[in-house]
Amino acid sequence: MTSPQPSATTATMEPEALAAVQRALAAEHAADWAYGLATAFVKDSLQNALREGATLHRARRDSTERLLRDAGATPVAAEPGYAPPQPVTDQPTAITLLVTAETDAAAAWRAVLERTADANLRRSSLDALTSAAVRATRWRKAAGATPLTVPFPGQP
Numbered sequence: 731m732t733s734p735q736p737s738a739t740t741a742t743m744e745p746e747a748l749a750a751v752q753r754a755l756a757a758e759h760a761a762d763w764a765y766g767l768a769t770a771f772v773k774d775s776l777q778n779a780l781r782e783g784a785t786l787h788r789a790r791r792d793s794t795e796r797l798l799r800d801a802g803a804t805p806v807a808a809e810p811g812y813a814p815p816q817p818v819t820d821q822p823t824a825i826t827l828l829v830t831a832e833t834d835a836a837a838a839w840r841a842v843l844e845r846t847a848d849a850n851l852r853r854s855s856l857d858a859l860t861s862a863a864v865r866a867t868r869w870r871k872a873a874g875a876t877p878l879t880v881p882f883p884g885q886p
Contacts, residue, residue, distance in 0.1 A: 743801045747846035750838070751798060752806045754858070757831075757838035758791040759808035761862075764831035767814070771824035776872055783828070783865050787835070790858055797851075825873045832866035833883075840884030859884050 743751070765784035772780050795805040814827050839858035846852055863883030870878050 750842040750845045754838040755794045757835045761787040761831040761835050764827050768824040828869045832862045836862035836884035
């Protein structure tokens with residue numbers, strides 16, 4: 731996984747890029763929470779995928795917090811809880827929550843990609859967008875949803 735790396739332009743990150751990175755961090759916090767909730771509802775055969783997704787979101791969250799601190803910003807804190815789009819009561823609704831979390835993360839990282847000219851930040855944003863889109867596809871497959879992929883992941 732490529733994590734956001736400080737660069738010569740990090741200290742002077744454009745205000746629009748800084749705001750987008752903060753929103754991406756908020757999406758990472760929400761995804762981490764969603765994975766935690768889903769753990770209670772997803773069957774054993776999917777627990778490895780669940781752990782992998784949670785680990786990747788935590789790593790992305792941590793590296794994004796470092797990037798923001800290096801830029802002189804205070805990283806946005808996680809909320810104490812989040813409202814899922816529908817109640818999570820079983821495996822299908824838990825997987826729907828995970829697809830939503832990955833879709834939201836992809837959209838947030840796409841917004842960063844669109845708002846910065848910094849090559850390192852663009853590279854890591856593209857990696858985050860791609861990773862989230864792949865995980866969303868895997869969760870759609872686990873749910874038996876069609877289509878498995880969406881055109882232009884992260885696009886509103």
